[in-house]
Amino acid sequence: MALLPRAGRACLLLAVAVCLAYAFGRRADAAVKELRVGYYADTCPAAEEIVREAMARALAREPRSVASVMRLQFHDCFVNGCDGSVLMDATPTMPGEKEALSNINSLRSFEVVDQLKDAVEERCPGVVSCADIIVMAARDAVSLTGGPRWDVRLGREDSLTASQEDSDNIMPSPRANATALIRLFAGYNLSVIDLVALSGSHSIGEARCFSIMFRLYNQSGSGRPDPHMDPAYRAALHALCPLAVDQNVTAGMDATPVVFDNQYFKDLVHLRGFLNSDQTLFSDNPFTRVMVKRFSEDQDAFFRAFAEGMVKMGELQNPSKGEIRANCRVANGSPPPPLRNQVAPFRVLDF
Template sequence: MTLFFHSLLLSLSLFLSSVPKFAVASGQLRKGYYSETCPEAEDVVRQVMRTAMAREARHAASVMRLQFHDCFVNGCDGSILLDDTPGMLGEKLALSNINSLRSFEVVDAIKEALELRCPGVVSCADIIIMASRDAVALSGGPTWDVKLGREDSLFASQADADRIMPSPRANASFLLSLFDQYNLSATDLVALSGSHSIGDGRCFSIVFRLYNQSGSGRPDPHLDPEFRAKLDTLCPRGGDGNVTGGLDATPARFDNQYFRDLVRLRGFLNSDQTLFSDDERTREVVRRYAEDERAFFDAFAQGMVKMGDIYFYRKGEIRKNCRIVNGRSAGI
């Protein structure tokens, strides 16, 4: 075993030991939460998302990704949206987010539209949940009823984001252990990884697969040769790490192409391909979704609801501006 790989395994082990076994605390969340206080809320979110996606289709994947990166770090509380202040390092510049998370302006536009109709009513945390659902539905994927009623966190933590969010290098065993901390099953892991049915990934996230997998100095053996040649051209050794490529062969449409690509050893990210190539617990689920798009859609919708349930009630607020805590000026 190379020193690099040994160090990586040690880091992953330490990481998992530092993540508590979360108990979901979502009893106050419910469907139709804004039916009396802001009955137009879900329609407003859907319309702004539709407009944003017409302007740039990539907003769909970017907004959906915000739910993952918000909910996994101290629950779905809108902390991912907070800008840094002199006294707080937020989550936007965490290792898994910097130069990666985007489309915050879409959430800003949704919040502005909702404040005009129902000032001080709809939380930024709930906006992420609604907008993520609509991003999927408007991309051709399933829809589902969302449970709402979250408050917005008064703080964010770059340290927690760095400690919790997985690397593109993560393998299936590590991801299974991580998801288990949140009471999410192997089926949930595979289904929710299907979020990569839409969107792009950066060369920065895969160059190790192409040229130095596990410190071997060689490419990942679980890469179709023709696909690897395509990625070599897209992401040459020493090239621009911010160049992007589709996470599957149909990156603008939410479908089960992502799973068909994994079966063909054409997964873009290591953390995706490992679900088929490295672990029996996830391989058969990948095969099932590659063959049955409806089964994937159903499981994905259920998984998104379960992930949205990761919410811990603590003193919060309904932010007027999703980027800053109420009563605080930007940059303070």
């Protein structure tokens, strides 16, 4: 790839993305509902302001929480579209997505979404969907921590059910490599640029030792650490995550985990990526390496690409008939969920 002129590299990247999109199904084509900026201008004109103010309060209480809320958009939209299904509690007849392999003991801050929903319901009962609240809150998580702000297209409905099986089959592992991630994103008509930019969501938040033990001690079954790791950074991770450690211990995924900036990409270039799925974008694939290098040098370019990627991801929809849930945890007409303070806390994995 290094021998190709810039235009040739761009064409090759485009060709790879297009081919993979056809090979793995164009799920983004399922967008059927009307989404538009200002969707609630008549029915709940203060909706976006209410969500932003509640997110600001959450940030003041616990900076990590807003990163966790942002992560919910990824885990919601990639599983049958942006329909709020990731928020639903399990029932005796419906395993929840919260208990999927990529989510259990990982996704967190569901109580923040409850607070956002309660605040909106107080002003505009029965109008604003939980799915739209996730999309608004993800945008606010970024802008409130120093990142870009973009217009969100709204008008989604909430799903009637969740699918733990689909979540298990779709969401990638922290061990995923760049090639697998390119393939996953292409299946949603998301390009290599979208993949790298959206991975920059790891600019804020923390991850668990559990997610990197194999990188530190047995990469690819070798009995050795990942060779694509700065020695000083590896030593610091060894100290944080020894073999006998509580694997729920967490650390920031870049050097500035409460500020949304391009430090994440600078760290990847210097072999200081926390997750394997992060570092592989620079170390293992020439297509993604080009974009990592660019974003490490140009924060404005990263911000533009990230905002565009979030909008595109938000277009993924569930074509099935939905509703506006009164409680984000259960379908309308279902028994109420357990008291919220009885719900086991969730720890962050990727964000």
